[in-house]
Amino acid sequence: HDDHLEKRSQPGAPQPNPVDLSPLTWGDVNIIHTTDTHGWLSGHTKEASYSADFGDFSSFLYHMRQQANHRRKDLLVVDSGDLHDGNGLGDASPVNGQYTRPIYQKINYDALAIGNHELYVNDVAENTYRDFAPGWGKRYLTSNVFIKDSHTNKTVPIGNLYNKFRLKFGTRVMSYGFLYNFKGAANNTVVEPSNFTVTLPWFQKSLKEDVDMYLIVGHVPIRWAEATAVVKAIRAAHPSKPIVVLGGHLHVRDFTVYDNRAFGLSSGRFMETLGWMSVDGIKDRACRVETNCIGKNLTVTRRYLDSNVYTYKKHSLAHPRQKFDTWKGRSITKEIFKVRKTLNLSNTIGCAPQDYYLARYPYTDARSLLNLVANEVLPTAVVNASRPYPGVVIVNSGSQRFDLFKGPFTLDDTYIVSPFHNDFIFATVPYKVASKMLAALNGAPFQKRADEALPAYATNATLTPGYVTKDDYGYGGDDWKHSTIPYVPSPNYISSPLPTGLAETDLVDIVWLSFFTNLVEPILKKLDPATTYTSGIYRRDVDTNSMLLNFVKAKWSNTTC
């Protein structure tokens, strides 16, 4: 399944009736949006609906730009960040992102924002600053994200604070790039709250430029205060200027209407979705006097495209027999294929006996990935049987990122399911303390906020499962009509089973991930104020990513698929 040039003709590849996809609506300005791609440049090798790779995406953009020229309409291509952590292509290399960064660079994005996954690790932040941002010139936008330059010791924006530019058919755009109020950034970086940034002289000065629209590229959920703060600041100065927010981070399809001339779009995750937005009315000459257009509607459409070659061809080609692959697109596909080979990403380590889903079933269900992790992976691959005490291992459920499908389990899958290299930390505590830790953690503030609920879903049993999105325009934004996939929330932390038959004072190793040590330490103090526990690394040979690899080697390697 690794031959990307052939995969489009695979059995099971999407073959809808052509009338199923209605043509896109074009406006004065049109936007193609990606977000939270997390290195999935190969596309989904196990899911035909999302099987387009970045070479295909490049070819698609070529044809869309041709179409825009033909229609004499402006087209913007935008990315909202989170390029790292999530796929072997970016994460299995000696330096994280060393092969994916140059491939991203081949896509002619007009504007990009930085994501939190560019900022967890000092080296990734430094490489983003040195090796990635410069290649984009003013298009890499970090209005509120800074780095301490290791050569000069000065704290500087990682990219550009803002960028004013003119599109081919005349639209003048003022663009910014905002990150949500991320608290876990590496210590060589600084994230400024957006409601403070918008008060700064440079931002206020930028609002005095004469432009036709504002583009906020954000690694920010479009409904969060960090996004609305920027919309409000622009609106305070410009009562009717069109504002578009292109957000991300929550990995959802969503669209919101801030007012009748300000809109936000969020385009999913993992190269499953290309967001499309058309905005008509921007060129209205009467609106050059802003007070003329207060309350006047812009005509805006949104569409969430499933990222496969069928979709790409259907929307971008002038006629169905036109050649789709461009020379550049094919060469990107070949490069991806080559990197996958170099990194042995398709090497099969074992055979998964069934599908395990991240969020389709309750975590107590045998089809749940979190159930597999809690009851099989942690006891097998993390608990250290040579320790004098039994171990109880707790992980954050957010450390598990994607479904695990029945059949060949590859090296790539270890990164797809959990790309992180968080260490396991432990303290030896009485059973009565260990037994209360999971509940205490699940009562602690969530790492993401409560308002991140997925949009509501509709049901339809006759269609193939996929996205069914409800947003501020209602249903109808999904390009492909799907039946809903159930979504069941799970606890924020899950644990291997507690040992049985112990007295309250018997000692136990309580084990957790370095990612949330800051939460565990105060809980230990609260549960047992009299004792100060020392913590250390539980095992040096296993982390979040390698635990699944070790489990598969131990339990699934002798089975054939």
Ligand SMILES: O=c1ccn([C@@H]2O[C@H](COP(=O)(O)O)[C@@H](O)[C@H]2O)c(=O)[nH]1
């Ligand atoms: O080292 C890490 C870093 C992150 N996580 C998990 O990822 C999410 C954030 O991912 P987004 O793609 O930005 O939504 C974070 O909340 C953690 O759940 C991790 O487990 N370990």
Ligand SMILES: [Zn+2]
């Ligand atoms: Zn993300």
Ligand SMILES: [Zn+2]
């Ligand atoms: Zn994110």
